[in-house]
Amino acid sequence: MLKNIINFFLNARIDSDEVKQVQGTLDKRNHVALQAFSILAMVGFITASLTGLFSDINGISQKVIGYFTGFVLSCVIFLLNRFAVPKYPQILPTLLFAFEASLYATGMYLTFVCTPNQLTITLFAIFLAVPQFFAERPGRANLLTLVTVVVFIAVYLLTDLKPVEIRKQEFVDLGIFAALGIVLGSYVKKALLERYIFEHRVQQANSMDRKMQLQQWKSLADIYVSMVQADLNTDKYFLVRINKYIKDVLPDERLGFRKNLTDVMTATTAPEFLEGVLEFVDLSTLCTRLKNKRTITHEFLGVNFGWCRARFIAVRDSEEEELHRVIFVVENINEQKSREARLTTMAETDAMTGLYNRQAGTAKIKELLYDNRDGMLCLFDIDKFKSVNDTFGHQTGDEVIVATANALRKAFRDNDVLMRLGGDEFVVFALDVKTEEVGAKVIQRFFSNLDETRISGHEDYRISASLGATFARKNVMFETLYKEADDCTYESKKITGKSFTFHRG
Numbered sequence: 001m002l003k004n005i006i007n008f009f010l011n012a013r014i015d016s017d018e019v020k021q022v023q024g025t026l027d028k029r030n031h032v033a034l035q036a037f038s039i040l041a042m043v044g045f046i047t048a049s050l051t052g053l054f055s056d057i058n059g060i061s062q063k064v065i066g067y068f069t070g071f072v073l074s075c076v077i078f079l080l081n082r083f084a085v086p087k088y089p090q091i092l093p094t095l096l097f098a099f100e101a102s103l104y105a106t107g108m109y110l111t112f113v114c115t116p117n118q119l120t121i122t123l124f125a126i127f128l129a130v131p132q133f134f135a136e137r138p139g140r141a142n143l144l145t146l147v148t149v150v151v152f153i154a155v156y157l158l159t160d161l162k163p164v165e166i167r168k169q170e171f172v173d174l175g176i177f178a179a180l181g182i183v184l185g186s187y188v189k190k191a192l193l194e195r196y197i198f199e200h201r202v203q204q205a206n207s208m209d210r211k212m213q214l215q216q217w218k219s220l221a222d223i224y225v226s227m228v229q230a231d232l233n234t235d236k237y238f239l240v241r242i243n244k245y246i247k248d249v250l251p252d253e254r255l256g257f258r259k260n261l262t263d264v265m266t267a268t269t270a271p272e273f274l275e276g277v278l279e280f281v282d283l284s285t286l287c288t289r290l291k292n293k294r295t296i297t298h299e300f301l302g303v304n305f306g307w308c309r310a311r312f313i314a315v316r317d318s319e320e321e322e323l324h325r326v327i328f329v330v331e332n333i334n335e336q337k338s339r340e341a342r343l344t345t346m347a348e349t350d351a352m353t354g355l356y357n358r359q360a361g362t363a364k365i366k367e368l369l370y371d372n373r374d375g376m377l378c379l380f381d382i383d384k385f386k387s388v389n390d391t392f393g394h395q396t397g398d399e400v401i402v403a404t405a406n407a408l409r410k411a412f413r414d415n416d417v418l419m420r421l422g423g424d425e426f427v428v429f430a431l432d433v434k435t436e437e438v439g440a441k442v443i444q445r446f447f448s449n450l451d452e453t454r455i456s457g458h459e460d461y462r463i464s465a466s467l468g469a470t471f472a473r474k475n476v477m478f479e480t481l482y483k484e485a486d487d488c489t490y491e492s493k494k495i496t497g498k499s500f501t502f503h504r505g
Helices: 002-011 016-021 023-054 061-084 089-114 122-132 139-156 164-205 210-220 245-247 258-269 273-279 336-346 358-368 387-394 394-411 436-452 477-491
Strands: 223-233 236-239 293-303 306-315 327-332 375-382 417-422 425-431 463-472 499-502
Touching: 002 139, 002 164, 002 425, 016 023, 016 164, 016 417, 023 061, 023 089, 023 164, 061 089, 089 122, 089 139, 122 164, 139 164, 210 327, 210 436, 223 258, 236 258, 258 273, 273 293, 293 327, 306 336, 336 499, 358 425, 358 477, 375 387, 375 394, 387 394, 394 417, 394 425, 394 436, 436 463, 463 477, 477 499
Parallel strands: 463 499
Antiparallel strands: 223 236, 223 327, 293 306, 306 327, 375 425, 375 463, 417 425
């Protein structure tokens, strides 16, 4: 969130490459704007100077020197912009900065030198106006404003030029006008940049139909990683929006839409999803897949973007028209996938231990059995758990359950199914464990982890469990395995201490 805010006030969330594409247009606009604003500044300052010289208006006559200084600085900027910039266009950014800085400097001079005993007016008006003058990314203008604010506060606090009794009002006004200037200026600059970028795209379209399409697409493009319009008959395409990752791997545009689409998707798709993506972007079957449809989609994992949704949109003037134009877009759906994953995890997870709950764990094991996966099903509960609750309290009992779950995680693998049935009962399905010899080693590893487990405040207590185990067979039901393991657990409880029993029916 903070990164987005900073990016907005520095770059207006506009890609620097897109700004470069319209830099010439921006420079022309800023050259004209500087001409106009410097003339307005000259007229304003000379008018105020003459008014102060030939009248006794309170608050004006004391500022004559300041106003005249502003007039001279504006004249210098005007002349340089008028005569030097056409020959040396590279100095234009420096002149823009110099013009804004001269206005701030004039405002500071008027505030602290000419009328130190009066409330600040001119400088605060400059705070509001200056950030909105020119079409550029707002970082430089906002930085200049903030530097001026810091200097204003420092001079105010470190000198006695301004009376203390108006300090609170001055700081309130400073905050309001500076904040308004920065916010409004950033929005204005963003709007201007978007306008020129969009107009640049429109000029490339070179037809009224394409212009209308681009105007509609502009409101949609921000949500997409990329947007392309393509003509399937000619294999030509027009890029509406791409990012730097796609630009880095984009082949020669002369190769055509079919070739470039395949190459770009191959370079930007995670390998395990590539086969499905290439099938989706196969243009030889696209018309058939889009028959009687407006759009088709495919989700995949991108190398650079995370989870994405690719979409083909049919562009037809009528329902009967044969398809030959499409829009291809890629949308980042990481947030949606994360939200879905969180909801799935919440629905499947036991809140106390983080293991599968009864419903989700049972479903996972049944799915594995349906696929005839080999494995060992273990069922156990904690010995004398009721005594733990009665003796140490339910909070300690909860800690014992959590500690048991942690011991399970250490002993078993990530692809094993670990489930808390409820209370102190647990079920484990250990994949690919097919013999008692291997099963005994796994169970002993779990028991060893229990031996090493300590409960804070009850270090002498050792967690003990009675466990029953059975092995999956072809076409065996979960309920059958559960009953077999449960019977074995009953037999294990007859033995004092940690014990386990295998089903040998």
